[in-house]
Amino acid sequence: MSIASEILQFVIENPGCNYRQVADAIPGLNASTVNRCLSRFFSEGKLARELRGSTLAYYPIGGVEPESLSKENLRTLTGLENRAQQLEAKGLYFRAASVWLKAFDMAISNTDRSRYISRRAACLRNAGNSKAPEGRCYLAGRYVGEE
Structure with missing residues (x-):
């Protein structure tokens, strides 16, 4: 919230x-x-x-409701969480971090937002620690590998 x-x-x-x-x-x-x-x-x-x-x-004033997610947005947010967790499990940490950021943008709850930010930070830490497969690095527009 x-x-x-x-x-x-x-x-x-x-x-x-x-x-x-x-x-x-x-x-x-x-x-x-x-x-x-x-x-x-x-x-x-x-x-x-x-x-x-x-x-x-x-x-x-009568009929005032606090802000909440619609059912469709809640489904989308749940889908983003699941997708980010799948990407993490595959070791695709940069992609997972971008999905956690999308989830952060959709969330209205402060507890959800803080959870998404900590998961994103963990993904970025893990991405820095992981090694790219030898000869196949495409990060930041630089191709390093076979010609």
């Missing part, structure tokens, strides 16, 4: 909260990031706000 989705989900579950309560509930977020995100949701019409004392309280 993205940061914005986590903030929106928290407001949906806790109507009437202020930006400090949201920032305290979600670890790793500072108050200014939360405040900007809440203001954006208000300007987009996803949240309503009301002045309570000296702070603003936020409320969801």
Whole structure:
């Protein structure tokens, strides 16, 4: 789930909260990031706000849902994961790293994104450690081998 989705989900579950309560509930977020995100949701019409004392309280507007993947995108993302794992098993680490990057681009969850980045980094490390077959290297447009 993205940061914005986590903030929106928290407001949906806790109507009437202020930006400090949201920032305290979600670890790793500072108050200014939360405040900007809440203001954006208000300007987009996803949240309503009301002045309570000296702070603003936020409320969801009916029918607002946090961001999520469609079934088709979820299938595509699962397919990318499977493909990257198959490429890793064959020792094709550069290709697997590019597939993990595509999966990272599609993901909306921070946990998925961090997992894809760590898998990609492992592929790039492994690619640096693996040896190309003798006489058949085509990396970076340089052909080294038989003529």
